[in-house]
Amino acid sequence: MIRVWEALKISLQSLWANKLRTILTLIGVIIGVSSVIAVITLTNGVNKYVATKVYGYGADVFMVGKEPQVILSYQEYLKYQKRKDLKMSDYEAVKELCKSCQKVGALLTTSGDVIAGKHSSTGTQIRGWTWNMPEIANLNIVQGRSFVPADQTYARHVAIVGYDIAHDLIGAGVNPLGKEIRVDGVPYNVIGVAEKQGSTLGQSQDNFVSVPITTFQRTYGTGQSVTIYVSAGATGPPLERATQEAQTIMRVRRHDLPGQADDFTISTNQAFVALWKSISSTFLIVVIGITSISLLVGGIVIMNIMLVSVTERTREIGVRKALGARASDLLLQFLLESATMAVIGGIIGTVIGVVAAKVVTYYVHFPSSVQLWSVALALFVSGGVGIFFGVYPASRAAKLDPIVALRSEL
Numbered sequence: 001m002i003r004v005w006e007a008l009k010i011s012l013q014s015l016w017a018n019k020l021r022t023i024l025t026l027i028g029v030i031i032g033v034s035s036v037i038a039v040i041t042l043t044n045g046v047n048k049y050v051a052t053k054v055y056g057y058g059a060d061v062f063m064v065g066k067e068p069q070v071i072l073s074y075q076e077y078l079k080y081q082k083r084k085d086l087k088m089s090d091y092e093a094v095k096e097l098c099k100s101c102q103k104v105g106a107l108l109t110t111s112g113d114v115i116a117g118k119h120s121s122t123g124t125q126i127r128g129w130t131w132n133m134p135e136i137a138n139l140n141i142v143q144g145r146s147f148v149p150a151d152q153t154y155a156r157h158v159a160i161v162g163y164d165i166a167h168d169l170i171g172a173g174v175n176p177l178g179k180e181i182r183v184d185g186v187p188y189n190v191i192g193v194a195e196k197q198g199s200t201l202g203q204s205q206d207n208f209v210s211v212p213i214t215t216f217q218r219t220y221g222t223g224q225s226v227t228i229y230v231s232a233g234a235t236g237p238p239l240e241r242a243t244q245e246a247q248t249i250m251r252v253r254r255h256d257l258p259g260q261a262d263d264f265t266i267s268t269n270q271a272f273v274a275l276w277k278s279i280s281s282t283f284l285i286v287v288i289g290i291t292s293i294s295l296l297v298g299g300i301v302i303m304n305i306m307l308v309s310v311t312e313r314t315r316e317i318g319v320r321k322a323l324g325a326r327a328s329d330l331l332l333q334f335l336l337e338s339a340t341m342a343v344i345g346g347i348i349g350t351v352i353g354v355v356a357a358k359v360v361t362y363y364v365h366f367p368s369s370v371q372l373w374s375v376a377l378a379l380f381v382s383g384g385v386g387i388f389f390g391v392y393p394a395s396r397a398a399k400l401d402p403i404v405a406l407r408s409e410l
Helices: 002-017 019-025 027-054 074-081 088-097 149-153 163-170 213-220 237-253 269-312 314-322 327-364 372-399 402-407
Strands: 061-065 103-116 119-129 141-144 158-161 180-183 186-194 208-212 227-231 265-268
Touching (some): 019 027, 019 269, 027 327, 027 372, 061 237, 088 103, 088 237, 103 163, 103 213, 119 163, 158 180, 180 208, 208 213, 227 237, 237 265, 269 327
Parallel strands (some): 119 208
Antiparallel strands (some): 061 227, 103 119, 103 180, 141 186, 158 208, 180 186
């Protein structure tokens, strides 16, 4: 332990004596580590957001729709567009016949213009919801009330609005309840305000207006396919039973023959999250592979500089050997010097990577999440690079003949 501490002390003194050279040597390691840390931090942030926000309907909820929520190719898009639309009658059938389904709701969406007084917004998401969809979607109402069955039955012109509509259009400090807004020219009275959800990728999640689905269809027509949302009440077997039951009901209604593929799609939150993580993991592997080139270059530079250091300190090595230093002592010293240099680069790269990710989050609202395992991995890899590329220079120093080394000129 004393040998290691003494070797580390000598290594730090050597690096401090050549500060500029040390920093320039570590540029490759710093770039590689900072790139990897930044990408991992941003990727983890998006994964966390996807799991908690984008598909935040709960693990016991599944969706029945005309097409998947995620389409990966144009050919898939054309394939799914040939399917028949889901109608409100499909929603009613699942609601009445699915005994394992605890809650069943339906959703229609479009985008439109909203006007409140002298203020207006464009590209606002307009949601047509069954009365129980706020509960299924885990939407917290912080002011006013949610929908009730009568709102849907009588197609009332009432709306639940997001924070942006209440704050930016109706006005900060103004009670939005009972105020009139116009959605694509149609008047609605605000009955509730949803909890602020924030934004991601620069896209606000609070710029929406939800209205009863029957009112939505009277305004925009019935030509759009309905998405059915089902809560099984619990994950595991209850979710599987509800999914299978809903699948059977839909296959019968859509006349899917035995052995024929479903003419609709059933998706769960877990499937969405798994798909996204698969995509992000592939992206992460590619980026890490590219940035590893920087680490390789940084390692080669460290090896070259360490070889130069061995040459410059040949006489010092000879004196130490003459005074009794063993080959293992010199090997340990130069390995620690190389590893210490790389770890310092890893620390600097980690700080730069985290700061870069947080800057992106601040300006672009791209979610980020720092993971301790990624920091530990960065330091471990950088230290490994230093040791791997420091072996050859260290072994050269350890093998120097003390007589030859002492003859070297200062």
